[in-house]
Amino acid sequence: MGETRKNINGIDILDGDFSELDQANMIELLEEFPLKMRDALRLGEEFSIPTDFSPTSASNSVPAPSSTQSFKNIVVLGMGGSAISGDLLSDYLADELSIPIVVIRGYDIPKFVDENSLVFAVSYSGNTEETLSALKRCLEAKARVIALTSGGKFAALARENKFPVIKVPAGIQPRAAISYLFFPILKVLERIGIAKERHEETEETLNILQELSKEYDAKSPLKNNFAKKVAMSLYQHLPLIYGSEGLLEAVAMRWKTQINENSKWPCFWNVFSELDHNEIVGYEIENNINLQVKIVYLQDKEGILRVEQRREITRKIIEDKVAEFIVCPTRGKGKMARMFSLIFLGDLASYYLAILNQVDPSPVACIEDLKKELAK
Structure with a gap:
């Protein structure tokens, strides 16, 4: 070919x-996908799920659902490389979940987002303008929120509003951090009973990715x-x-x-x-x-x-x-x-x-130029 x-x-x-x-050295990040996947699964396993997310607990600020199935929808907020995890999850779990996964790319949120919504706010940098705006609206709607980020303004907002954060490793291009933005969410959905556990699938995936890593090295x-x-x-x-x-x-x-x-x-x-x-x-x-x-x-x-x-x-x-x-x-x-x-x-x-094409794969100069112009 x-x-x-x-x-x-x-x-x-x-x-x-x-x-x-x-x-x-993006090639190293890409070739280490199996290792990153294992680490991302660990983050999802070790994440401390708030008690008001469980079927038998309640929160003073937001009524807990009577069971995890009382969540009426799962919402993923994000842009670009941070949003694709939601699209992948929606496709992956489509024949399993009885509630929809909706990906929101933008500043605002639909009216259906409310206290019965489980929201994953995903911004690798923690500073994505559109996602920050949508996150604030989700908090106003009293949705249950979990953030995935490496830090930034998300971390400060979490401290102020007391919602949990899955902190992912910093220093990676968001699009190269897909493991950290997909597998922790999947693992949380498994642990709260919305999705089934899948040990065999996970091991098969890790084995195949290790094989492919050698083939595509x-x-x-x-x-x-x-x-x-x-x-x-x-x-x-x-x-x-x-x-x-x-x-x-x-x-x-x-x-x-x-x-x-x-x-x-x-x-x-x-x-x-x-x-x-x-x-x-x-x-x-x-x-x-x-x-x-x-x-x-x-x-x-x-x-x-x-x-x-x-x-x-x-x-x-x-x-x-x-x-x-x-x-x-x-x-x-x-x-x-x-x-x-x-x-x-x-x-x-x-x-x-x-x-x-004789270009460095990591920098995205056009996006950075756009952000600078918007910041003026």
């Missing part, structure tokens, strides 16, 4: 030493490294990431945002079956734009058969109108392994695409 491109020597670049380009040569091959194929093209309804919808969004932030490159995403009702028509007219498109299909090998049939028919209709149609299958049997095997692949592919 892509090795024969003539304007760069991908082997020299991707199989060389790029430590000088990767100033913050920076020292693993291009010819044997699928993450590098995907990056080579996407180089100098417009990536479109297609997921599938259910488990891989948020994963497709994650790929898109990782390519934006790590690779400094435009990327878009959509989902089967929805794209078969609109986006497919965009390929009818042959044009130079479509010929620059490379479609990455995230394939759930344990997913809905009808979706796979749609994908194959769609591929036949459009494959000669785009540059390439790349299939990236899940690994493992359990939902967690399938989801995180493709998250891990996308993270590493976006990193290697950054190297091909």
Whole structure:
């Protein structure tokens, strides 16, 4: 896939030493995903859940629900890399929970957020403007709040309003801290009885991620490294990431945002079956734009058969109108392994695409410039 491109020597670049380009050593953070996952699970296990979150306790300020199932909704506040954890949780737990998980990206909150809402306010930095605003409104609505942050204004607000905080390690790019923003929430939901425990799934996921970490390692040569091959194929093209309804919808969004932030490159995403009702028509007219498109299909090998049939028919209709149609299958049997095997692949592919683009994957100068202008 892509090795024969003539304007760069991908082997020299991707199989060389790029430590000088990767100033913050992001590759180490990415390759340590299994270790970070274990640490994140530990944080969720050790977190002291307030007594008023349990079925038999009460709080002086907010009436406790008669049981954990009295929560009518779970709300995740966040932006960017801090919000994706909520999307992933919503997809992951969709066939298990009897109450919805709603992700709120923005300054305000819907009217349904009230004392029966369980709110996870997620801001890695603790200073995200929109999330701080939404958090204050949740407190006004007397929702039960747990914050996930490394510090910042969130920590001060927590001390003032006496809501609990899961403190995650500082010094990591938010998008590289996905373990710390997903697994503690999942573990809390398990411990208060909203979600079931999943020891076997967790162990399978850790084992598969350890295998993939070796396969996608920076020292693993291009010819044997699928993450590098995907990056080579996407180089100098417009990536479109297609997921599938259910488990891989948020994963497709994650790929898109990782390519934006790590690779400094435009990327878009959509989902089967929805794209078969609109986006497919965009390929009818042959044009130079479509010929620059490379479609990455995230394939759930344990997913809905009808979706796979749609994908194959769609591929036949459009494959000669785009540059390439790349299939990236899940690994493992359990939902967690399938989801995180493709998250891990996308993270590493976006990193290697950054190297091909000759940019440091860590800085996000445009976002920092925007924040400076807003602060004036």
